Amino acid sequence: MKTYRIAILPGDGIGPEVMTEGVKVLKALAEADSSFQLETTSFEWNSDYYLKHNRMMPEDGLSRLKDFDAIYFGAIGDRRVPEHIPIWELIMPIRKNFNQYVNLRPIKQLPGVKSPLHTKSPIDFYVFRENAEGEYSNMGGRLYQKTPDEMAVQNTVITKKGVQRLARYAFDYARKNSVTKVVNATKSNAIIHSMGLWDEVVKTTASEYPGIEVEDVYIDALAAHFVQRPESFEVVVASNLFGDILTDLGAALVGGLGLSPSANLNPEGDFPSMFEPIHGSAPDITGKQIANPIAQIWSAALMLEHLGREDLSAIVMKAIERVVESNTALTPDLKGNAKTFETGDAIVKQIYQQM
Numbered sequence: 001m002k003t004y005r006i007a008i009l010p011g012d013g014i015g016p017e018v019m020t021e022g023v024k025v026l027k028a029l030a031e032a033d034s035s036f037q038l039e040t041t042s043f044e045w046n047s048d049y050y051l052k053h054n055r056m057m058p059e060d061g062l063s064r065l066k067d068f069d070a071i072y073f074g075a076i077g078d079r080r081v082p083e084h085i086p087i088w089e090l091i092m093p094i095r096k097n098f099n100q101y102v103n104l105r106p107i108k109q110l111p112g113v114k115s116p117l118h119t120k121s122p123i124d125f126y127v128f129r130e131n132a133e134g135e136y137s138n139m140g141g142r143l144y145q146k147t148p149d150e151m152a153v154q155n156t157v158i159t160k161k162g163v164q165r166l167a168r169y170a171f172d173y174a175r176k177n178s179v180t181k182v183v184n185a186t187k188s189n190a191i192i193h194s195m196g197l198w199d200e201v202v203k204t205t206a207s208e209y210p211g212i213e214v215e216d217v218y219i220d221a222l223a224a225h226f227v228q229r230p231e232s233f234e235v236v237v238a239s240n241l242f243g244d245i246l247t248d249l250g251a252a253l254v255g256g257l258g259l260s261p262s263a264n265l266n267p268e269g270d271f272p273s274m275f276e277p278i279h280g281s282a283p284d285i286t287g288k289q290i291a292n293p294i295a296q297i298w299s300a301a302l303m304l305e306h307l308g309r310e311d312l313s314a315i316v317m318k319a320i321e322r323v324v325e326s327n328t329a330l331t332p333d334l335k336g337n338a339k340t341f342e343t344g345d346a347i348v349k350q351i352y353q354q355m
């Protein structure tokens with residue numbers, strides 16, 4: 001029997017509200033299944049912490065996180081703190097230092113959830129977003145400030161190793177799941193250096209996977225295809241920026257941000273992976289108990305899968321599906337009138353019914 005040590009970072013805004021429900025689900029699993037033991041440690045590294053200490057986490061923050069089995073994250077962001085601070089001082093250091101180079105984002109339409117589009121079959125695919133380099137670099141600068149000639153340069157960093165490891169992960173997933181086509185989001189016709197290398201490496205990596213075809217699709221056309229025929233995708237690989245944009249679009253196609261989980265994966269396992277909903281702290285609905293906790297709970301299902309407990313992950317997913325399909329205990333974003341905790345309670349009830 002293994003005790004899983006999970007670091008909990010609730011964050012800001014609706015983060016702590018949805019995290020309460022995510023932890024409730026994990027504790028219910030631990031109570032119902034004696035082979036699953038849990039030890040959670042909470043870290044209040046959020047915008048309040050920043051306002052007090054002028055930093056997002058303590059100096060030894062990363063070393064305090066590094067030995068956990070996983071990090072379970074809520075959402076971060078607060079109007080009192082400049083927007084780039086939580087990203088560059090908390091989220092990015094965790095992703096980069098812990099080599100969480102795969103950002104896995106399922107775009108999956110649950111039974112009973114309406115898409116704003118009329119599709120022939122349910123939408124169900126995975127976006128593998130590069131998570132450690134790419135367009136989100138802090139290299140660059142501004143010149144000739146406060147003159148009419150002011151200019152800015154922002155560098156994109158694409159490395160052969162960086163693309164290769166992301167592509168391998170996506171192709172491995174494709175092979176394991178009998179997917180025969182991987183769509184590569186690109187723009188190498190206009191962004192010739194960085195996207196040129198990206199395409200080259202995706203292509204050479206694909207040659208290690210006979211039977212899997214790669215289709216390069218320019219990001220502008222791909223955005224249109226997401227709307228015209230989202231049901232046709234199975235696996236998409238994308239750079240940091242392209243993946244970020246595509247997955248918010250994808251989320252909108254399958255019920256919105258309240259239903260969209262993500263995993264920041266370190267496939268080698270030498271550092272913990274991190275699991276979080278793709279939504280932000282949503283200050284407009286904070287404190288009202290109307291946030292949908294499903295994205296947070298679904299992220300826990302991804303965490304359980306990563307920890308090797310596919311059985312428990314499947315139980316959580318089944319519970320989420322039952323609650324969504326029965327159209328009861330849903331929050332206002334899904335046209336219900338339940339409170340955040342009521343959705344969490346309903347999912348826990350469905351978990352106990354399966355165990």
Ligand code: ATP
Pocket residue numbers: 014018075076077078257258259279280281282283284285290291292293295333
């Ligand atoms: P941040 O700056 O942290 O990204 P944000 O204001 O951009 O926060 P998001 O969380 O990205 O807000 O989401 C945008 C909008 O989507 C929110 O204003 C909110 O109304 C809605 N939303 C996001 N998450 C949820 C959720 N879990 N349940 C219900 N509505 C949500």
Ligand code: MG
Pocket residue numbers: 279280
């Ligand atoms: Mg946002």
